[in-house]
Amino acid sequence: MSRVAKGLSIVAGGQRRAANRPPDGPNASLFAGRESWAPAKAGTRAGWTLPRPPSPTLSELFAATPRDGGWAGFLLPQVDRSKPVLWVQERMAILESGRIYPPGLGIDAIHVEARDARAALWAMEEGVRCSALSAVIGELWGDPAALDFTATRRLAVASERSGVPCWLVRLGATTNLSGARMRWRIASAQSLLNSLDSRAPGLPTWDAELFRARGFAPGRWSIAREADRFHLVAGAGGRAVGEEQRLTA
């Protein structure tokens, strides 16, 4: 019971933060007049669903640290596997946190190795305009000059126009100004209990923070994916055995 209360308090805290946030100028004007972005009902634990944009758009995803690959597990289930994915990796991102490994991903990917952020953004924009793709994922390292508000805004508009979701993954970056409709910060958290081997890693969990979104209350959740949907799990400290068994069953 205490865990539920804790989860609620986390969410409530997120909402409170959102209320205190001053409206940011350029971003606020972007979303004016979009009625379809209805506020999500995040807050009740049983009926919790992951905030997802109602139509394909640009989402930004910050890895907590570049040495953490956990964000891919959060992103991949949200990608449609019926069509190929364009996966753009900047050279620096490959050096720092590795090249994508198709046997582990299991998606039909076209991989682009871009030598700098400018080339990566160009490839992403070309991909976003191609309706034969199910998604465009781009990994950029740091805060390159080419990645400014205009560049992200262009990506967001192109993505909404063609209906191809675009994910901009930022490794080792600061949360600077961006035209992305949803901005996540993802960190790996301790995995769930592995019922077959208690010493082995179990199902992955993530500490996901939605710190900027249109139509959704920002919040911070501890989530795991199971049975094709995301569930809330309690934080690492307040985890009970029964809870884990229910989730891993």
Next chain:
Amino acid sequence: MPALAVERWAKSSDLPPDAPVVLTVEGTHGPIIHTVTKAAATRGARAGARLTDARALDPGLVAVPADPEGDQVLLQRLAKWAQRWSPLVEMDGPDGLRLDISGVAHLFGGEQALAQDVIDRFAAIDLTARVAIAPTAAAAWAFSRFGGNELAPLHVSALRLDPDTVRTLERLGLKTIGALAALPRLALARRFRGAEDVVDALDRVFGRKPEPLTALADDPPPRSSLRLEEPAIHPEAAPQALERLIPKLVVELEERRLGARRLSLHGFRVDGSVATASVATAIASREPKHLQRLLADKAAALDPGFGFDAFALVADWTESLGAAQESLVEEPSGTRNLARLIDRLTVKLGPRAVRKPQPFESHLPERASRWRSALEHAEAIALPDTSRPQRLLDRPEAIDVIYATPEGMPRRFVWRRAVHDIARVEGPERIAPEWWRERSTVRLRDYYRVEDQAGRRYWIFREGLVGDGRGGAPEWYLHGLFA
């Protein structure tokens, strides 16, 4: 084929086969006999004679106009067809074919069998073929026309000299090749010079001088060209030329039902050098807009030097592409759309930067998935393997590991100067080296899936075992990151 013209004519005529027919061409003083049938030959008609002279001998001759151009076209087709025996085929004169059969004869059961096969195949299409196989092309020519299997007793006209030279040689009493070859070279060379080079002919027939074949050209690739009146050094010249060349090329591609897989724009400079820009496409295309878009940037980057005075656009690599209507609206289909995206990315970023995964039968993680250019076809990807990480470092990075026992589970590791305390670990998964392709000193790998205190999951391995005789203490590497 000694009787190619007659046999070709006989196929299309309704005269009886034993009719005395001569094929004639127009000469300066009336018709001249081009070729004769057997029946006409027995009645005294000979090729090269005037028709009136032959008619004087036998008024019953039937004269039919010959068609040398048609014969040439037939010979060209036969040359193509003769590539069934050897890829190197050359048309030789108006009625001969030369095949380079080096290294080919054994496929047909030896040279004799090959020659017989050629005769049979030609007989099956009602053509008489005389076949000779010889070490030099000139000797083969001589044997096929004059028979025999030795050069020395053959008449000097078997050297393919012009008739005047042959007449001179006959007057000198040199009737056979053997007699000619016995003479000192210097004397021969002094007597016959220029066009009537007897020494040269002898050298070719005896193989002292090479006589290479000129193989039949394949269908020339679709090409369109543009000449400029004055050399252009403006950088915009090439893109503008491209704009005019592409519609012309597309028309040719449409006529031949081809689609371009690779296009090259050649800019010919005034100083005799050529600048080339090439692009490749993922699927055959003959859509002007797309091709133009691909080439435009590269064309603009061509260095004009002292100026271009001509351009040529060549589709070096084409594939057949049927006529297809894309759709009523301007929305191309999925695969085509994707292929165009790949083309654009490849042109701008280079073929090594745009790639598709290709599964490969191997247990070594870095070999199990290869990358190949997205322009090529790749196999479909299987379902994800949960025991494999989502990201792999290009080179495994050495880490310092603290473990309880050398063979036991790792407890803590240092990767890039940061300490990771291992909270959970699963393994080992032992992957042995591929002994059939690696050295005997390559060590096995024990892979562990580890999770640190913060929940980050890595794929680390220990290379080798203590005391496996392949080096010192085992070393640890970090190879992949799990999601």
